[in-house]
Amino acid sequence: MTKNSDTTAGIYKETLLAGLWRENPVFRLLLGMCPTLAVTAAVKPALTMGLCVIFVLLCSNIVVSLMRNLLKPHLRILMFTLTIATFVTIADLFLKAFALRMSETLGPYVPLIIVNCIIICRAEACASKNGLLVSFIDALGMGVGFTLTLCVLAGVREVLSTGAIWEISILPAGFVPWAAMRMPVGAFITLGLLLGLVNVLSRKKA
Amino acid sequence: MDTLNILLMGFISIVLINNLVFTKFLGICPYLGVSGRIDMAFGMGMAVTFVVTLSGTLTWLIDHLILMPMNLEVTRYICFILVIAGSVQLVEMYVRKFFPTLYESFGIFLPLITTNCAILGLCLFINLWGIDNLLEAVVLSFGAGIGFTMAICIMAGIRENLNLADVPECLKGAPITLITAGLLTLAFMGFAGMIR
Numbered sequence: 102m103t104k105n106s107d108t109t110a111g112i113y114k115e116t117l118l119a120g121l122w123r124e125n126p127v128f129r130l131l132l133g134m135c136p137t138l139a140v141t142a143a144v145k146p147a148l149t150m151g152l153c154v155i156f157v158l159l160c161s162n163i164v165v166s167l168m169r170n171l172l173k174p175h176l177r178i179l180m181f182t183l184t185i186a187t188f189v190t191i192a193d194l195f196l197k198a199f200a201l202r203m204s205e206t207l208g209p210y211v212p213l214i215i216v217n218c219i220i221i222c223r224a225e226a227c228a229s230k231n232g233l234l235v236s237f238i239d240a241l242g243m244g245v246g247f248t249l250t251l252c253v254l255a256g257v258r259e260v261l262s263t264g265a266i267w268e269i270s271i272l273p274a275g276f277v278p279w280a281a282m283r284m285p286v287g288a289f290i291t292l293g294l295l296l297g298l299v300n301v302l303s304r305k306k307a
Numbered sequence: 308m309d310t311l312n313i314l315l316m317g318f319i320s321i322v323l324i325n326n327l328v329f330t331k332f333l334g335i336c337p338y339l340g341v342s343g344r345i346d347m348a349f350g351m352g353m354a355v356t357f358v359v360t361l362s363g364t365l366t367w368l369i370d371h372l373i374l375m376p377m378n379l380e381v382t383r384y385i386c387f388i389l390v391i392a393g394s395v396q397l398v399e400m401y402v403r404k405f406f407p408t409l410y411e412s413f414g415i416f417l418p419l420i421t422t423n424c425a426i427l428g429l430c431l432f433i434n435l436w437g438i439d440n441l442l443e444a445v446v447l448s449f450g451a452g453i454g455f456t457m458a459i460c461i462m463a464g465i466r467e468n469l470n471l472a473d474v475p476e477c478l479k480g481a482p483i484t485l486i487t488a489g490l491l492t493l494a495f496m497g498f499a500g501m502i503r
Contacts, residue, residue: 131481134335135424186385209431212384216424289489296482
């Protein structure tokens, strides 16, 4: 890169922050809805899922960025998918070996990271065009943004469905748990309302 | 008679009770993306039904005839995604060559299907539920496709009318669609007691 260090650092910061809010994968780009809805009944599985996605996203962005000059256009997507599938297998085996119960809770949603649109989208939009460092930071920003979103959603749902966060009770004893929040209904409606809230907030800012 | 009964139960269960969109959150991206118009939704549903039946059957065969005897389960995900990408490609080439008009109408959806979680998800669920009978796997895959088509068509019908409704400014677009989907899942939970 020929730019001086100030602007380069500026680009990195910009890339990192983009994933957190301005281009937040869930709230803004509406990508990766399937795990967002499926694993957010409680904070713990949501965080595990987020960490798995960060791992896969980082690794696949690094590998795709390294092989970007070797890619043939028509085989591009296939190569991305195979790279991602490899790292997802690694993450899945790791979870099965060290956190069996969590792996059972998450079930098929860990292998489903392969078809999570966020990862393919970042490989296509960022890693296949940029150098190693930018791709790495982009993956970090997007991954953390995704994880935070999952945790917010899961936090809301867990508090309302059990009166606890991270399995620690925080609401007074008289609270009647909303069973619906644990079910698919709760996932859809909470996410819908959160998206509405984000719309209101971003409009106020503008 | 008994087998027929099991197959029928499996079909009804995957279409109504364990509907992939409403209970397993699979295929939400196209569900939100193309459910704006009912004819497009139907085209997408048909394309998904076709691919899911094909790849559900193929992955079951590969899993049971190649991977399990050779202890290669570690490569399962890679094989599954390759089969899906391959069958999507195959369907696309076949349709383009022999049914150009059909290709015009749902050709654009075909590449999208590779990354549709419903397909890989179904293959994984068939594996997870331990279906050990080819016929059952075929029926379940087909039922999953039909269930997806039904869900996306219902949603498209609602959204066509939603355009005329007075929705609060901040909830327009995706948020109100998600909330509607939530209410639909609530309705579909009514089927839960049908089969025990």
